Structure formats: structure tokens, C-alpha cells
Amino acid sequence: MSEISHILPLSKPKEGISKTGTWRLKKPVIDHSKCVKCLMCWLHCPESTIDVVESSEKFVEVNYEFCKGCGVCANVCPVKAISMVPEG
Amino acid sequence: MKLVVMHLTGNYAVAWAVKLSRVKVVSAYPITPQTTIVEKISEFIESGMMDAKIVRVESEHSALATVFGAASSGVRAFTATSSHGLMYMYEMVWWSAGARVPIVMAIVTRTIGAPWNIWSDHSDFMSQRDTGWLMIFAEHNQEVLDSVIQLFRITEDPRVYLPGMIALDAFILSHTTEPVDVPDQSLVDSFLPSRRQPYTFKSGDPITMGNLPSNPRDNMKMRWDVHESLVAAKKVIMEVDREWGELTGRSYGGLIECYRCSDAKYFIIGVGAWVGDMREAVDMLRSEGYEVGLIKLRFVRPFPAEELAEVVRGGKGAIVFDRSVSAGSAGPLYLDTVAHLGALNVGVPVKNVIAGIAGVDVTYNDIAGVVRSFIEEIESKGVVSNYVEWYFG
Ligand code: SF4
Ligand code: SF4
Numbered sequence: 001m002s003e004i005s006h007i008l009p010l011s012k013p014k015e016g017i018s019k020t021g022t023w024r025l026k027k028p029v030i031d032h033s034k035c036v037k038c039l040m041c042w043l044h045c046p047e048s049t050i051d052v053v054e055s056s057e058k059f060v061e062v063n064y065e066f067c068k069g070c071g072v073c074a075n076v077c078p079v080k081a082i083s084m085v086p087e088g
Numbered sequence: 089m090k091l092v093v094m095h096l097t098g099n100y101a102v103a104w105a106v107k108l109s110r111v112k113v114v115s116a117y118p119i120t121p122q123t124t125i126v127e128k129i130s131e132f133i134e135s136g137m138m139d140a141k142i143v144r145v146e147s148e149h150s151a152l153a154t155v156f157g158a159a160s161s162g163v164r165a166f167t168a169t170s171s172h173g174l175m176y177m178y179e180m181v182w183w184s185a186g187a188r189v190p191i192v193m194a195i196v197t198r199t200i201g202a203p204w205n206i207w208s209d210h211s212d213f214m215s216q217r218d219t220g221w222l223m224i225f226a227e228h229n230q231e232v233l234d235s236v237i238q239l240f241r242i243t244e245d246p247r248v249y250l251p252g253m254i255a256l257d258a259f260i261l262s263h264t265t266e267p268v269d270v271p272d273q274s275l276v277d278s279f280l281p282s283r284r285q286p287y288t289f290k291s292g293d294p295i296t297m298g299n300l301p302s303n304p305r306d307n308m309k310m311r312w313d314v315h316e317s318l319v320a321a322k323k324v325i326m327e328v329d330r331e332w333g334e335l336t337g338r339s340y341g342g343l344i345e346c347y348r349c350s351d352a353k354y355f356i357i358g359v360g361a362w363v364g365d366m367r368e369a370v371d372m373l374r375s376e377g378y379e380v381g382l383i384k385l386r387f388v389r390p391f392p393a394e395e396l397a398e399v400v401r402g403g404k405g406a407i408v409f410d411r412s413v414s415a416g417s418a419g420p421l422y423l424d425t426v427a428h429l430g431a432l433n434v435g436v437p438v439k440n441v442i443a444g445i446a447g448v449d450v451t452y453n454d455i456a457g458v459v460r461s462f463i464e465e466i467e468s469k470g471v472v473s474n475y476v477e478w479y480f481g
Contacts, residue, residue, distance in 0.1 A: 004246045007306070007313040008188055008286055011296045 013048070016066060020047055024069030026084040032058040034081035041073035041082060096268040098261030101229045102194045102254075103128035104268075105236030106166050107138045108276040109192075113158035113165040115143040115151045119173040120206050121258040122196045126168060148173040152180035152193070159189045160297070162288040164240060166191070170258065171198035171212045178216075184251045185220030185314060187297050188286050190243035191251040192236060193221075197360070197411075198258045199446045207447020208258035210360060211412040214388070214420045220314040222252035222321060223389040225359040229266040232256050234338055235386075237276055241328050244284045248321045250314065257361040258447075275335055318390045325387060343392035345384040346399055348374060352381030354463050355400055356455070357425060358409040359385050362444065366409070368452035369459060378463055385421065393428035400429060405437045405466045407459055411444045418442075418476045439472045443479040454481055 030041075037059045042050045049066035050073060052059065062073075074082040096104065102125045106114070116126040132138035143154045151167050159165040169177060174195060184191055195213045199205035210225075217223060224239060226232040232254070239252040256262055287295065301307045326342040333339025348370050349355065356366050363384045373380045383399055383406075385392060400406050406429070410419025417423060422440035429438060441458050444450040458479055465472060 006188055006249055006286055006317065007309045009186060009298050009301070009307075009310055010287060011299045013294050013296050 016047075019065055020068040021065045024064075024067060024087055026069045026071065026086050027064065028062055028067065028069070028071070028073050028082045029085050030058070030060065030062065031081045031083070034079050035059050036079050036081075038078060040076045040078060044072050044076045046070060046072060090272075091269045092272070093267045094270050095265045096229055096233070096270075097124065097263050097265050098226075098229045098232050098256045099124040099196065099263065100128050101233040101268050102168065102236055102256070103132065104270055105233045106192075107132050108271065108273060109164060109237055109240045109280055110139075110277075111166045112140050112163035113143065113155065114140055114167065115145055115154035115158070115165075116167045116169065117145055117148045117151050117173060119148070119170050121198060121262045122168045122170045122173065122194070124263070125194060125196070129166075148176040149180055152177045152184065152191075155191055155193075156180060156184045156187070156189055159184075159191045159285070160187070160289050162283060162285065162290070164283050166193070168194040168196065170196045171200050174212045174216070175200065181216060181219045181221065183298070186310065188249045188314075189251060190240075190249060190285055192239050192243060193251065193253045194236065195253050195255045196258050196262045197255050205446050206258065208260055208361075209411045209445045209447060210255070211445075213253070213255040214412045216253065217389055217420060220250060220318065221389065222248070222250060222318065222387070223255070224252065224387050225255045225385070226261065227361060227363045227384060229261055229264075230268050230338065231340060232261060233268055233270065234332060234336070234340070237280065238328050238332055241280055242321060242324050244281075245321075245324045245328075246284060246286075247324055248317055249286045250317055250321070255360065260361040269336070269338075271336055279332065279335055322390050322392070325390075340386055341384075343385075343387050343390075344395050344399070345386060347382040347384070349381035349383065349399055351379065353379040353404040354381070354459070354466075355403055355406040356380065356382045356409065356459060357385065357396070357406055357421065358382075359388060359421065360411065362409070362411070362450055362455075365450065365452040366455055369455040372452065372456045373459060376460075378460070380459060380463070388421070388424075391424050391428065393424075393432065396425065397429055397432040397434045400436060401434045403436050405439070405462065405472075407439045407441060407462050409441050409443060409455070413442050413445065422476070437466060437472045438475070440476045441479050442476065443481070448481055450479075450481065454479070
């Protein structure tokens, strides 16, 4: 019965067109030596702009083109590895 | 086939069916008269008889949202509610239909306030009829158990992929014990395939459900697809009921069930537990010489329009009993019935009786009395004078 196709309200996320990075007043800076790789920041970021890179020096990375500086990641990080640093 | 007859209330029949359907996630908020469904399920889980998770939540809106989330991620999920609880869920009722996620929900029908009232009428259930869910109404506790299992199968059929709700009358079924045959787990396993659904959320494969469509016409087509799938579900309902009948010896006619209709000229139409009283009323009127039959609508959505027309065509009249009202118009079952019978050129007078609202007791004597005067009026005058009648008993 695989030939039955319904019209579904689904979409595939792709990179956004509005650069929400310009909204930022404070920027999240990750101290990778403290990071315990829990993925909480990755899960909670409302812009989905934290990527898991898993390199030798860092586990997660912020894409600042889209980071709007809301501070949610810093708030949920259980080991306080993320600090919000004023821009400019 | 071996019968295992247990003594079950309607609510316990729901719980047993949920267990037999191998539901994995249940979430609900307590509300009378639904509560004992979820209490029984928690007992099953606590005692190790059922392998599932109960998620406790702070409201019915969250209960359905939780079940919706669990179902989206690939498991069979269930919730139950009544009256005000269903009203509080209403937004999520639409979302789960629009999202095309198969879910089963039991509605133990209860009057909506104001004023407070816990007795059965059908206002809560009938007010969901535009949402896109399959809607089935049970007459007795055996049908409750059988229909819950059938509903899992129907909602997860790729031709349908929509959620479904089953109604049972507060107290008349929910808290009344009847003998119920509880089928073997192996029988239910052979009837219910493993979970099927149109898409599944899983990590590593990000998809978004419910984004703003760039073109509203796509959105309209989604709503059209919900409607078309409900209409297509009629065939699935018939197949599933027939197959269940082969396995258990019990089938319910699929969409509608007729009682003493073959030579009838007048038809009583109704849903729910009082259909049992309507059967008694038919027997009583038959013994007095009235040519009357009964059409039980098992499904309210999809509405069995053609099936109903086929039975009523050539008759002399039909009388629809509604246990709720679309205030300012008429009873919802009546409205569907006259619209479709009219459009399908079944030119018989149809009367609406609104009764049993707020749990007012209606006996088979009451039903027989109303039907008797209806038949007498048509026989003597050829028309119905008061086509929407409120009957207070
Ligand atoms: S500050 Fe906000 S937007 Fe930026 S990475 Fe953290 S959670 Fe995401
Ligand atoms: S929340 Fe903190 S510890 Fe967890 S992954 Fe993000 S930076 Fe690392």
C-alpha cells in the first residue's frame, strides 16, 4: 500500500534566510575545557545554531551568523561552560 | 474459539483493549467519568501486566500534546477524557488530525457546563465532528472493547492515517458492569500489525511538522486530504469489521447496524447506549403492528450517508434521536441525516427529537411513545408539524 500518498504538513529544515545574528547584544562564548558534552545547549537553542563538531578542541560550536544572543544555552549549560559576553 | 468472559465496566473494557493493543505511551488528566480508564491502565503497568509508560501532566491540553508527541515518534499512544477535559484539549484535537498522526482517544460522554453536571449527554463528543478525527460510538461494553482495537487498526491504515475517538456514555456504560469476552493476546496480535504512520520523528533526520505553508492552496489541499481520507476510511472500516467478525464471531455492520429494517417503513436513527432502549422500543412497537426498524449509526465520522440512504429509501419516514443540540439549529445527527438524505433524493419526512440532555433518563417507553405519535401523524396528515421536538420526559 506504499502507493498511497497523503498531503502532509512536513518540511525539511535548511539554513535560514534571515540572519538573526545581527540582533545580538551579548554573545555566548564556550569554554571548551569545561564542556561535558551533554548536548543541552544544542537541544535548547531556539535558532538551532549550535552544531555538534566533535573535534579534538571542541565538542559544540556556535554559528554566530544566526545566534541571536538570547542566552538560553548559557542558562541550560549544567557546568556553566558558556558565558554571555557583551558585543563590540 | 475460546471465550474468556470477564465482568467489565465500559471503562475497564477500554483499559483492557488498550493493553491488548500493546499501547506504549498513555497520558491523561483525571476527570469524572473517565478516570477509572487510566487508573486501570496504571494498575496494569504497575503490576507488570503491561509494558508502557504513563506520563502525568497538568492539563488535558498537555495530555493530548504528550500523546501526540509520543505517537509522532513512532509508538502507539492513547488518552481518555470527558466533557470539560475535551474542551480544554480542543486545540490539540485539530493539530493531531492536521498532522495526520494516528492516535486513539476514548471520550466518556458527559454534559458540559454551566451548570456542573456529570451525567451523560453527547454534547462533548458531537462538538468534535469538524476536526478530522474518526468518530465511533459504542452501544455496549463488548462493542467498546472491540471498537478500541478496531480503531487502532483503522487509524494506522495507510489509506487513513488519522486519529480516532471512541465514545461511550457516562455511567450507563462507563461504570456499569457487563459480561465481556476478552480475546487472547495472540488473536489481537494477529489482527493488529505493528505500528504504521505517515512519518516518524527521529534524531539524525530532522523534519519540521506544521510550518507556515508558502502557498495557502497547499494548506487547503491538506484539509481536503483529511476529508478525502475520512471518506476513504469507510472501505477500511468495513474490511476491518468483517475481519474482526471472522476472528471473534462479532461484527457490527461496519458503519451502520440495522435492526428489524428489512420490511420496515419507519426508521429510528440514533447513536450510543440508548440504542439498546431503541431496540426494546422497536420490539414493543412491532408487537403493536407498527412497521418500524432501527438504524444504529456506529460511525459519526465518516458520516455513513449513502449507507443510511440505501436503507431509508422507499420508506415512509425517519426519526432521529439526538442527545445534544447545535443550539439555534437542531440536533447534529439530524442535521447530517437530513442534509445527506435530501441531497441523495431520499424524499421522506424526517423528524428530530432532542432528548436525554444533561443526563435526563429516557426509557424505551418514552422512545416508543414519541415514535408512535410520529407515525400516527404521518399516517393521518402526511407531514411532520414540529420537526425539531424537545422531549423532556
Ligand atoms: S545565545 Fe541563544 S541563539 Fe545564541 S547559541 Fe545560545 S541559545 Fe542559541
Ligand atoms: S550545555 Fe554546556 S556542557 Fe553541555 S554541551 Fe553545551 S557547552 Fe557543553
